[in-house]
Amino acid sequence: MPPLLRAHHEDTLPPQEVVNVFQRAFGKELYGSLEEVQSLVQKVKTDLYNRDYTAAFDDDTKRVAYCCRWSPARAVAYSSLFAQLQEVNQIVRWSAGDQRILCVGGGAGGELVALGSLFTPDRHTRIKSNNDMDEADRHILNVHLVDIFDWNNVVGRLTAQIEESWLYNGQSQYFNIQFTPNDVLKMDQNQLQLSRLNLITLLFTTNELFSEDKTGSIRFLQALSTYCQPGCHLLITESAGSYSHITVGSKKFPIQFLIDTILLGKRGGKRGEETHGRWALVNKTDSTWYRGDPDVDYPMKLENMRFFFRLYKKL
Numbered sequence: 001m002p003p004l005l006r007a008h009h010e011d012t013l014p015p016q017e018v019v020n021v022f023q024r025a026f027g028k029e030l031y032g033s034l035e036e037v038q039s040l041v042q043k044v045k046t047d048l049y050n051r052d053y054t055a056a057f058d059d060d061t062k063r064v065a066y067c068c069r070w071s072p073a074r075a076v077a078y079s080s081l082f083a084q085l086q087e088v089n090q091i092v093r094w095s096a097g098d099q100r101i102l103c104v105g106g107g108a109g110g111e112l113v114a115l116g117s118l119f120t121p122d123r124h125t126r127i128k129s130n131n132d133m134d135e136a137d138r139h140i141l142n143v144h145l146v147d148i149f150d151w152n153n154v155v156g157r158l159t160a161q162i163e164e165s166w167l168y169n170g171q172s173q174y175f176n177i178q179f180t181p182n183d184v185l186k187m188d189q190n191q192l193q194l195s196r197l198n199l200i201t202l203l204f205t206t207n208e209l210f211s212e213d214k215t216g217s218i219r220f221l222q223a224l225s226t227y228c229q230p231g232c233h234l235l236i237t238e239s240a241g242s243y244s245h246i247t248v249g250s251k252k253f254p255i256q257f258l259i260d261t262i263l264l265g266k267r268g269g270k271r272g273e274e275t276h277g278r279w280a281l282v283n284k285t286d287s288t289w290y291r292g293d294p295d296v297d298y299p300m301k302l303e304n305m306r307f308f309f310r311l312y313k314k315l
């Protein structure tokens with residue numbers, strides 16, 4: 001995996017079309033009251049800096065402002081990342097039958113729009129091949145977004161826009177979106193349908209989970225190990241660098257070390273033996289850049305992104 005993602009991966013819709021979904025869904029705010037959005041963004045920024053997530057996301061206008069400011073850049077970066085990772089690309093575009101994706105912390109819509117931009121370009125071939133196939137083999141993508149805050153308004157407006165812009169001609173029956181406002185650490189394996197999932201994403205969310213409840217977060221990752229089916233993939237991204245360091249006892253270390261230990265097992269036990277985990281590491285980087293095309297037109301800043309990622313596969 002190169003340290004620089006492509007600005008546009010050819011399997012996805014172009015970045016401008018990805019960003020346009022946000023412009024259309026939030027046209028009222030972006031073109032009617034941009035100053036108000038900017039001032040809400042400042043408030044959200046301060047709250048996030050103080051890691052006061054409740055204050056940042058406790059009201060709908062702030063959630064819309066957050067989405068307008070940060071999700072378009074995330075969506076173009078994630079489109080490129082999802083397309084570049086062969087296993088994710090396959091699940092989203094072609095794998096036979098019902099494919100189920102759980103996006104933890106996905107309320108702000110970045111993952112949703114990115115999945116849409118990778119799923120929809122093949123609509124003509126897919127509709128044709130789905131029509132020729134037995135019902136059980138039809139490629140249907142079911143996306144379940146779970147978030148502790150109530151992003152219903154944001155998800156609803158983005159979903160409506162994806163349907164209008166990208167899912168015409170009978171394609172919407174193959175792309176199902178469900179949003180559940182709930183604390184993922186308090187949900188059980190049945191609510192999350194863990195045993196039926198093909199892909200779980202934890203994008204820029206693991207740090208928040210660990211800062212809320214370390215023990216609960218470890219228990220959540222262990223539940224993924226217990227209940228996910230073999231072949232299920234898990235994709236984690238977080239900021240590269242010291243922002244993603246975590247303190248356990250008196251030690252501070254990168255959060256990916258802890259995640260690797262939980263999922264992959266410890267290397268070198270008491271007598272040098274290995275304790276094996278339940279996942280295999282398929283792909284990773286400790287620092288990847290997404291630098292967007294500067295010609296993409298959007299009324300707010302589109303950030304470049306630097307992050308690490310891990311892609312695991314359940315054994």
Ligand SMILES: C[S@@+](CC[C@H](N)C(=O)[O-])C[C@H]1O[C@@H](n2cnc3c(N)ncnc32)[C@H](O)[C@@H]1O
Pocket residue numbers: 057071074104105106107108109110111146147148149182183184185202203204205208209212
């Ligand atoms: C930094 S944002 C990342 C948003 C999105 N995944 C992205 O990459 O653009 C973290 C998200 O995780 C959600 N979150 C935090 N704690 C959560 C929990 N316990 N259960 C579910 N979602 C949670 C927040 O509400 C927020 O939407």
